Amino acid sequence: MTISKNKKNIVIIDLGISNVQSVLKAFNCFEQNVKISDKIKDLNEASHLVLPGVGSFEKGIASLNKKNLYDTLVNLVEVKKVPILGICLGMQLFATYGFENNVKTKGLNLISGEVIKIKEMNDVRIPHVGWNNVNFLKKNSILINVEDNSNFYFTHSYHFNCSNEENVIAETNYGLNFVSIVKKDNIYGIQFHPEKSLKFGIKILNNFSNINAQN
Amino acid sequence: MSYLQYCKRCVIPSSRPHTFIDSEGICSGCRNYEYRQYINWNQRKKLLLQTIENHRNKSGYDCIIPCSGGKDSTIQVLTVKEMGFNPLVVIITPCHPTEIGRKNIENVKNLGVDAIELTTNPVFRRKLNKYCLNLVGDISWPEAVAIWCNVARTSIKYQIPLIIWGENPENENGGPKRNSDVSVDEIATHNHRWMEEFGGTLGLRASDILFDLKKDGVTEKDIIPYTYPSIDEIKKNKTLGIFLGYFLPWDGHSHAIKAKNNGFQEYHKNVEGNIVPYENLDNYQKRIHDYFKYLKYGYDRVNDWASIAIRRDRLSREEAVQYTKDVSGKYPWEYMGKSLEEVLSFIDVTVDEFDFICDKFTNKNLFKKDSDGKLIKDNLGNITKNNYDNIKE
Amino acid sequence: MLKIRIIPTILYDEFKMVKGINFNSWRTVGNIIQAIRIYKIRQVDELILLDISATNKNKEINLDLIKDISEDSFMPLTFGGGINNIDQISQIIKNGADKVSINTAATKDLDLIYEASKYFGCQCIVVSIDYKIENNKIVIYTNSGTKKTDLNILDYIKNLEEAGAGEILLNSIDKEGTMSGYDIKTIKLITENSGIPIIASGGCGKPKDMLDLVKKAEISGMAAASIFHFTHNTPNNIKEYLQENAIPVRI
Numbered sequence: 035m036t037i038s039k040n041k042k043n044i045v046i047i048d049l050g051i052s053n054v055q056s057v058l059k060a061f062n063c064f065e066q067n068v069k070i071s072d073k074i075k076d077l078n079e080a081s082h083l084v085l086p087g088v089g090s091f092e093k094g095i096a097s098l099n100k101k102n103l104y105d106t107l108v109n110l111v112e113v114k115k116v117p118i119l120g121i122c123l124g125m126q127l128f129a130t131y132g133f134e135n136n137v138k139t140k141g142l143n144l145i146s147g148e149v150i151k152i153k154e155m156n157d158v159r160i161p162h163v164g165w166n167n168v169n170f171l172k173k174n175s176i177l178i179n180v181e182d183n184s185n186f187y188f189t190h191s192y193h194f195n196c197s198n199e200e201n202v203i204a205e206t207n208y209g210l211n212f213v214s215i216v217k218k219d220n221i222y223g224i225q226f227h228p229e230k231s232l233k234f235g236i237k238i239l240n241n242f243s244n245i246n247a248q249n
Numbered sequence: 250m251s252y253l254q255y256c257k258r259c260v261i262p263s264s265r266p267h268t269f270i271d272s273e274g275i276c277s278g279c280r281n282y283e284y285r286q287y288i289n290w291n292q293r294k295k296l297l298l299q300t301i302e303n304h305r306n307k308s309g310y311d312c313i314i315p316c317s318g319g320k321d322s323t324i325q326v327l328t329v330k331e332m333g334f335n336p337l338v339v340i341i342t343p344c345h346p347t348e349i350g351r352k353n354i355e356n357v358k359n360l361g362v363d364a365i366e367l368t369t370n371p372v373f374r375r376k377l378n379k380y381c382l383n384l385v386g387d388i389s390w391p392e393a394v395a396i397w398c399n400v401a402r403t404s405i406k407y408q409i410p411l412i413i414w415g416e417n418p419e420n421e422n423g424g425p426k427r428n429s430d431v432s433v434d435e436i437a438t439h440n441h442r443w444m445e446e447f448g449g450t451l452g453l454r455a456s457d458i459l460f461d462l463k464k465d466g467v468t469e470k471d472i473i474p475y476t477y478p479s480i481d482e483i484k485k486n487k488t489l490g491i492f493l494g495y496f497l498p499w500d501g502h503s504h505a506i507k508a509k510n511n512g513f514q515e516y517h518k519n520v521e522g523n524i525v526p527y528e529n530l531d532n533y534q535k536r537i538h539d540y541f542k543y544l545k546y547g548y549d550r551v552n553d554w555a556s557i558a559i560r561r562d563r564l565s566r567e568e569a570v571q572y573t574k575d576v577s578g579k580y581p582w583e584y585m586g587k588s589l590e591e592v593l594s595f596i597d598v599t600v601d602e603f604d605f606i607c608d609k610f611t612n613k614n615l616f617k618k619d620s621d622g623k624l625i626k627d628n629l630g631n632i633t634k635n636n637y638d639n640i641k642e
Numbered sequence: 643m644l645k646i647r648i649i650p651t652i653l654y655d656e657f658k659m660v661k662g663i664n665f666n667s668w669r670t671v672g673n674i675i676q677a678i679r680i681y682k683i684r685q686v687d688e689l690i691l692l693d694i695s696a697t698n699k700n701k702e703i704n705l706d707l708i709k710d711i712s713e714d715s716f717m718p719l720t721f722g723g724g725i726n727n728i729d730q731i732s733q734i735i736k737n738g739a740d741k742v743s744i745n746t747a748a749t750k751d752l753d754l755i756y757e758a759s760k761y762f763g764c765q766c767i768v769v770s771i772d773y774k775i776e777n778n779k780i781v782i783y784t785n786s787g788t789k790k791t792d793l794n795i796l797d798y799i800k801n802l803e804e805a806g807a808g809e810i811l812l813n814s815i816d817k818e819g820t821m822s823g824y825d826i827k828t829i830k831l832i833t834e835n836s837g838i839p840i841i842a843s844g845g846c847g848k849p850k851d852m853l854d855l856v857k858k859a860e861i862s863g864m865a866a867a868s869i870f871h872f873t874h875n876t877p878n879n880i881k882e883y884l885q886e887n888a889i890p891v892r893i
Contacts, residue, residue: 051762053735060716089763123763157860159839161765161808164862165645165687165892185645185892187718189740189765189808208644230718230740232685251656264658266670384683385676451672453680454876461683477874545673546658609714610675613706614656622706 044068045080049097060229087123091132125223146197158209161191176241186226259556264546297496304411310337312411318353320508321415338364343532350531356512369474378596386610389538417492536584543578544611551577580630647687647863663819693723712738745770746784759806770811814844821847830859849883
């Protein structure tokens with residue numbers, strides 16, 4: 035199904051494990067054709083998909099399976115090339131594997147890499163909570179008019195270790211540098227919470243919504 | 250859903266900011282009034298005279314009297330003149346001035362005083378009325394803050410350290426500090442902290458407005474009249490604000506009578522939404538300001554005035570409760586001859602926008618709701634409180 | 643690098659915004675909606691909202707109010723007050739909260755923290771600890787500062803970390819509302835004996851109080867209430883002051 039360039043139909047996928055209302059509210063700042071859903075039918079009609087999430091990797095995958103969304107999602111993203119934005123745990127679920135409490139869980143494998151705990155070091159308290167700089171490594175359409183090195187709101191204990199350096203768009207320092215934005219083709223992942231990061235966070239969401247399905 | 254607790258003596262509810270109802274069920278306003286019998290008013294009066302004497306200065310004026318033209322400021326001017334002092338009257342033009350208010354301002358001047366009037370940029374102020382109505386549910390924020398800041402600034406500019414305010418509203422209505430016999434500086438002083446705590450700023454600062462509206466072209470110059478002078482300037486000038494109400498047993502009703510004998514004009518009937526004809530006559534927006542107190546806290550000037558009357562044995566509590574049912578909290582369709590629509594369009598707000606804002610600030614727990622949780626409104630748009638008096642245990 | 647957060651705290655009793663001194667003498671200082679809207683335009687780092695009446699009055703969580711508040715704000719919100727089961731946490735998060743703060747219930751049942759952390763993720767779970775100094779010992783109190791416990795604070799915090807708490811909100815009852823400076827000694831002790839983020843609360847009266855604290859203890863955030871109600875200071879001017887003194891903050 036071809037989606038016309040101008041008609042948007044943004045679907046925020048509700049895994050039942052996070053505050054989807056905040057994400058909806060943030061999108062509503064500039065776009066009204068947004069809805070929250072966990073129905074396959076709605077996902078199939080989406081021009082853009084958003085996958086927010088907080089909490090456990092294992093639970094996230096379990097929820098996708100329970101709602102029968104795993105295969106649909108992979109198909110829409112890899113075959114139909116629908117732009118998708120993963121936020122926080124949502125981004126982490128794109129990985130090949132997630133490691134949590136010695137348990138290895140298979141991820142969506144949309145971007146090669148693994149999710150591991152933030153390294154414990156001096157002065158590094160876990161979880162990583164608060165405002166931190168995001169350092170852009172590459173130019174990208176979701177970063178248009180967003181100032182490099184701006185602060186965004188993070189709250190997580192795990193991070194995405196990308197296999198391919200070309201997928202890393204931005205990184206953030208907390209003890210060590212970790213990946214804060216990933217991209218592969220139509221797949222975008224953000225570790226921080228754009229819906230909680232005020233002006234530039236909203237701008238990123240806006241930029242994402244302007245990404246064309248055909249690109 | 251929740252029920253308001255009311256003072257057992259008057260009709261002030263515990264929801265009123267800064268008011269405290271004690272274990273006997275009596276509010277701090279009533280306790281403050283009770284305390285008056287122990288006050289040595291002669292001593293207080295001497296202290297007032299002494300304070301004014303101590304602040305004699307080279308400017309030629311003994312003090313500043315902020316004046317709205319109302320009954321209280323009329324009395325402030327009369328009192329200070331009767332004592333033989335020479336005040337400079339400072340008038341800050343109200344946001345939406347009424348005819349009768351204008352007349353009363355001229356009347357004060359004709360009591361025989363020098364007066365200066367500052368009108369803050371009315372174009373910007375109308376924008377602020379709208380902005381503050383929307384942001385903090387208070388259309389009168391610009392007026393209250395303009396008064397505090399510019400009276401203080403005038404004191405510094407003219408080098409007249411002493412400012413004589415009128416009633417200490419926190420005393421009559423039950424603020425946290427009682428009028429005990431301590432020095433002038435501690436209790437009676439109006440200062441920066443007092444303004445932040447009780448002056449109706451609601452936590453909003455001029456710097457916040459600038460921060461938010463910079464993108465719309467608002468500059469530092471625009472917010473000067475809403476910025477309090479620096480602590481250094483205040484200290485250097487030794488600016489001191491005192492409440493006349495600390496030194497004299499304040500009574501608004503008696504003031505109205507005396508003021509009328511001196512040319513003050515009251516309204517031809519009780520103003521809409523109130524039970525007296527002699528208050529809030531200077532600004533058409535006053536009813537909206539009052540209405541929002543009702544939406545937020547479940548009380549308004551009817552509660553205040555009825556309670557003032559109860560304390561002075563002019564009204565029984567039953568009558569007072571009845572007034573709150575009949576008069577208090579009604580949708581502000583009209584005020585002093587102007588419709589709500591007219592008053593709102595003055596600041597470029599529609600009635601629909603107004604209703605939306607009302608809804609935002611209404612404490613829905615205090616009012617009757619239907620089974621869907623929506624506020625029940627009668628055909629005039631009035632909402633009803635869950636209780637107008639204490640619930641019987 | 644990670645910035646130090648300046649977090650205004652709003653205590654409320656239904657719709658009224660309240661403030662007290664030493665967890666007592668509560669008085670209404672305003673209306674919660676207007677306060678939220680002001681903080682929104684100030685673009686504060688985060689907000690903590692605590693319902694002080696909930697545990698003692700055994701009331702149900704006011705979800706409508708939480709919804710109203712979160713509709714109006716875009717910054718991270720932590721809600722606390724009377725939370726003692728998973729279902730409540732779920733409802734609160736659904737209605738717009740990003741984190742919840744649990745106090746009394748955590749002292750009674752560590753399993754709640756464990757389960758909540760597993761279910762919602764540790765970053766959603768803040769444990770709030772109120773304490774007084776009595777005979778040079780740190781004594782933990784519950785139920786809005788009315789019930790004394792015999793918990794050892796360092797052991798308690800260690801257990802909370804193991805159970806999966808994400809952050810600790812540490813409140814000094816002695817200092818609360820006094821605007822006489824933070825209890826730096828205790829806060830320093832706690833930060834030196836914990837691995838999760840600590841937010842300090844109680845006693846801030848002027849910007850220098852925050853500077854003094856952050857120079858001496860490794861806190862992740864500083865919460866304050868009275869300074870924002872009763873002085874002309876705002877989070878922004880405090881941050882500017884901190885930045886001038888080389889403290890990393892978000893401006």
